[in-house]
Amino acid sequence: xxxxxxxxxxxxxxxxxxxxxxxxxxxxxxxxxxxxxxxxxxxxxxxxxxxxxxxxxxxxxxxxxxxxxxxxxxxxxxxxxxxxxxxxxxxxxxxxxxxxxxxxxxxxxxxxxxxxxxxxxxxxxxxxxxxxxxxxxxxxxxxxxxxxxxxxxxxxxxxxxxxxxxxxxxxxxxxxxxxxxxxxxxxxxxxxxxxxxxxxxxxxxxxxxxxxxxxxxxxxxxxxxxxxxxxxxxxxxxxxxxxxxxxxxxxxxxxxxxxxxxxxxxxxxxxxxxxxxxxxxxxxxxxxxxxxxx
Amino acid sequence: xxxxxxxxxxxxxxxxxxxxxxxxxxxxxxxxxxxxxxxxxxxxxxxxxxxxxxxxxxxxxxxxxxxxxxxxxxxxxxxxxxxxxxxxxxxxxxxxxxxxxxxxxxxxxxxxxxxxxxxxxxxxxxxxxxxxxxxxxxxxxxxxxxxxxxxxxxxxxxxxxxxxxxxxxxxxxxxxxxxxxxxxxxxxxxxxxxxxxxxxxxxxxxxxxxxxxxxxxxxxxxxxxxxxxxxxxxxxxxxxxxxxxxxxxxxxxxxxxxxxxxxxxxxxxxxxxxxxxxxxxxxxxxxxxxxxxxxxxxxxxxxxxxxxxxxxxxxxxxxxxxxxxxxxxxxxxxxxxxxxxxxxxxxxxxxxxxxxxxxxxxxxxxxxxxxxxxxxxxxxxxxxxxxxxxxxxxxxxxxxxxxxxxxxxxxxxxxxxxxxxxxxxxxxxxxxxxxxxxxxxxxxxxxxxxxxxxxxxxxxxxxxxxxxxxxxxxxxxxxxxxxxxxxxxxxxxxxxxxxxxxxxxxxxxxxxxxxxxxxxxxxxx
Numbered sequence: 138x139x140x141x142x143x144x145x146x147x148x149x150x151x152x153x154x155x156x157x158x159x160x161x162x163x164x165x166x167x168x169x170x171x172x173x174x175x176x177x178x179x180x181x182x183x184x185x186x187x188x189x190x191x192x193x194x195x196x197x198x199x200x201x202x203x204x205x206x207x208x209x210x211x212x213x214x215x216x217x218x219x220x221x222x223x224x225x226x227x228x229x230x231x232x233x234x235x236x237x238x239x240x241x242x243x244x245x246x247x248x249x250x251x252x253x254x255x256x257x258x259x260x261x262x263x264x265x266x267x268x269x270x271x272x273x274x275x276x277x278x279x280x281x282x283x284x285x286x287x288x289x290x291x292x293x294x295x296x297x298x299x300x301x302x303x304x305x306x307x308x309x310x311x312x313x314x315x316x317x318x319x320x321x322x323x324x325x326x327x328x329x330x331x332x333x334x335x336x337x338x339x340x341x342x343x344x345x346x347x348x349x350x351x352x353x354x355x356x357x358x359x360x361x362x363x364x365x366x367x368x369x370x371x372x373x374x375x376x377x378x379x380x381x382x383x384x385x386x387x388x389x390x391x392x393x394x395x396x397x398x399x400x401x402x403x404x405x406x407x408x409x410x411x412x413x414x415x416x417x418x419x420x421x422x423x424x425x426x427x428x429x430x431x
Numbered sequence: 432x433x434x435x436x437x438x439x440x441x442x443x444x445x446x447x448x449x450x451x452x453x454x455x456x457x458x459x460x461x462x463x464x465x466x467x468x469x470x471x472x473x474x475x476x477x478x479x480x481x482x483x484x485x486x487x488x489x490x491x492x493x494x495x496x497x498x499x500x501x502x503x504x505x506x507x508x509x510x511x512x513x514x515x516x517x518x519x520x521x522x523x524x525x526x527x528x529x530x531x532x533x534x535x536x537x538x539x540x541x542x543x544x545x546x547x548x549x550x551x552x553x554x555x556x557x558x559x560x561x562x563x564x565x566x567x568x569x570x571x572x573x574x575x576x577x578x579x580x581x582x583x584x585x586x587x588x589x590x591x592x593x594x595x596x597x598x599x600x601x602x603x604x605x606x607x608x609x610x611x612x613x614x615x616x617x618x619x620x621x622x623x624x625x626x627x628x629x630x631x632x633x634x635x636x637x638x639x640x641x642x643x644x645x646x647x648x649x650x651x652x653x654x655x656x657x658x659x660x661x662x663x664x665x666x667x668x669x670x671x672x673x674x675x676x677x678x679x680x681x682x683x684x685x686x687x688x689x690x691x692x693x694x695x696x697x698x699x700x701x702x703x704x705x706x707x708x709x710x711x712x713x714x715x716x717x718x719x720x721x722x723x724x725x726x727x728x729x730x731x732x733x734x735x736x737x738x739x740x741x742x743x744x745x746x747x748x749x750x751x752x753x754x755x756x757x758x759x760x761x762x763x764x765x766x767x768x769x770x771x772x773x774x775x776x777x778x779x780x781x782x783x784x785x786x787x788x789x790x791x792x793x794x795x796x797x798x799x800x801x802x803x804x805x806x807x808x809x810x811x812x813x814x815x816x817x818x819x820x821x822x823x824x825x826x827x828x829x830x831x832x833x834x835x836x837x838x839x840x841x842x843x844x845x846x847x848x849x850x851x852x853x854x855x856x857x858x859x860x861x862x863x864x865x866x867x868x869x870x871x872x873x874x875x876x877x878x879x880x881x882x883x884x885x886x887x888x889x890x891x892x893x894x895x896x897x898x899x900x901x902x903x904x905x906x907x908x909x910x911x912x913x914x915x916x917x918x919x920x921x922x923x924x925x926x927x928x929x930x931x932x933x934x935x936x937x938x939x940x941x942x943x944x945x946x947x948x949x950x951x952x953x954x955x956x
Contacts, residue, residue: 194817195817196751196813196814196817198747198750198751198814201751201754215751215754215806215810216751216810216813216814285835288829289829289830370804370832371804371809371830371831371832372830375827375828375829375830376809376812376813376816376828376830377813377816377817377828386806386809387806387809389676390674390676390693390806390809391676391695391806393696393699394699394754
């Protein structure tokens with residue numbers, strides 16, 4: 138049977154061993170290990186938020202601007218809320234939005250990219266036009282328009298990220314699909330009567346997903362930044378939900394009264410951004426040895 | 432901008448810039464002479480709290496508009512600066528002569544030139560400008576400023592008589608010394624199609640507009656034809672900065688020569704003004720309140736609105752928002768003015784609030800609270816949110832930048848007024864109680880009366896109080912009007928916002944008693 142010579146299938150068969158090797162290389166790379174470590178810390182912090190004794194939204198103006206101490210490890214904000222607790226709850230928002238929005242962007246990009254790459258020329262042209270049009274709109278302006286229209290919310294932030302990142306993924310996917318669509322193993326599958334869905338899902342996507350995942354990992358800090366930025370501007374999560382962006386806004390507003398809000402909002406953004414960036418770069422080095430030598 | 436491009440800026444660029452700014456900020460703290468540098472060459476840089484949106488005396492919308500208008504138009508009268516009491520002096524007007532309670536003679540200064548080809552300011556222009564605002568067909572939101580105007584009689588090229596239908600107390604306090612007293616030539620307004628917004632067809636003031644970059648800056652240059660007083664600075668650069676905390680940082684970094692501070696920063700700056708500059712605190716007329724749109728389906732029941740009133744501890748809100756720099760208010764007329772109210776007719780009573788909600792049949796109410804993106808509003812809103820949660824009302828806070836916020840309740844700007852529920856609002860005003868109440872009449876519903884409060888007694892009293900010349904009687908009328916506002920449930924009066932201003936070393940500010948800067952009269956120290 139022809140599937141015996143199908144390189145994609147062979148790749149799928151060899152995947153577990155390859156993946157283990159890749160993980161070993163990733164962890165042995167100091168940058169990758171550090172990135173992974175920072176991400177693990179962030180994830181654990183988000184998970185542990187619920188174990189803390191303080192309520193992240195409970196106001197206690199009597200202890201506003203308290204300095205760090207045994208009761209409040211990072212002090213309190215202008216409304217007397219525990220900053221350490223808010224910082225950890227902020228991690229939940231940041232991770233959920235950044236990972237959720239990146240996955241959604243990836244799926245949207247895959248769908249439109251595959252359609253553009255495999256579809257007829259007119260569909261490719263229309264989708265290409267749409268992608269380029271979306272990419273030409275400045276992110277902040279797009280966010281302002283969308284959020285004015287929908288109102289600030291978590292979903293609005295996700296929508297902004299999908300509209301900003303989706304076309305980037307779609308363009309990459311389209312290029313990869315165009316390169317693959319005439320490959321021998323794809324033509325062989327088609328000759329055997331495989332339909333579009335089967336070819337796309339079993340043979341094309343597995344061959345292009347690797348680079349996309351690396352890109353996605355490196356995009357997560359950007360999404361964290363977008364979420365924090367929009368929340369800083371009052372366009373993201375609504376008060377009193379803790380977000381690193383809203384904590385930073387408070388910190389910026391009351392920096393003369395206490396610096397700890399800036400620390401609680403800024404430090405985790407730096408840690409998360411570094412974590413995902415290091416991980417992404419290590420992933421790229423792992424899966425693309427040519428780049429690793431540069 | 433693509434995401435990739437944004438990445439570079441937002442991650443590495445941001446960190447690098449922040450570090451650089453931080454280092455610069457530390458360096459500037461010990462550099463008191465820096466602010467003086469900015470005034471060399473005659474440039475004064477000041478904060479606008481919002482961008483300009485309309486400079487037409489009949490249709491202006493914000494204090495920023497009024498601030499710029501005072502620079503580009505020769506006001507009929509202008510308040511004296513540097514005094515503790517309001518004292519309006521003639522400016523474009525040379526003299527005023529009270530013939531009787533309803534006839535006021537006036538004479539214009541000769542030689543006030545308009546820009547362009549519009550020649551000299553005349554009494555005909557005064558007649559046109561003042562009657563234009565009063566004309567119901569024009570639909571000016573400031574028609575109340577000329578509510579008692581019958582007509583203006585022109586008796587000479589520069590002289591005339593203001594003929595009133597009945598005595599009008601605010602004429603000398605808030606009409607002639609404010610935007611409604613501005614005189615413009617008929618030909619210019621007609622050439623502009625009857626009204627204008629951000630591009631005045633004509634100017635006559637100490638400055639003229641050289642450049643306006645929306646949301647970035649307004650640059651004014653000295654008008655060489657202006658002779659009514661000496662203008663010191665050649666150029667005014669007015670920078671729209673919505674958040675007062677940002678303005679403070681801008682001042683401290685040496686980017687501004689004059690800025691109004693946030694209220695919560697007043698205690699800190701009162702202790703020590705930065706950069707060798709000066710800090711001044713004023714008893715402001717601005718009033719700050721929480722409004723409720725009674726036309727919204729969730730708030731039509733007065734019991735619900737009264738429940739919200741009883742559920743809000745005003746002192747806690749004011750304390751959290753202003754960090755002890757302001758006190759709770761019982762009304763909208765500031766201390767020192769006729770009609771100032773010292774006490775409310777209700778107290779914070781969460782139990783009563785819960786029972787009112789139960790009576791209204793809405794134990795689980797969800798409402799939105801619309802605010803501007805400022806630290807004070809955000810702090811106040813979160814306290815209100817927590818207090819109302821205690822009585823079973825869930826509040827969702829919606830933050831808006833100023834441009835969007837200021838159109839939320841205006842019918843002419845769309846249907847969003849229908850979904851408007853609770854909002855935090857502050858109005859600037861002129862030193863007459865009529866300016867506080869004028870915005871809450873039935874005529875103002877959907878214009879500035881976002882509560883859509885409508886009360887016949889209030890409207891009648893508002894009319895009568897403006898023609899009452901006995902201060903005591905007038906005060907009693909205004910107190911009753913505030914009681915009516917409170918009884919409607921539409922208002923939670925919060926505070927009168929004190930005003931703090933920072934002025935750079937080397938600059939001598941010219942301030943009205945309420946902290947309003949007359950930028951064209953700023954001089955070098």
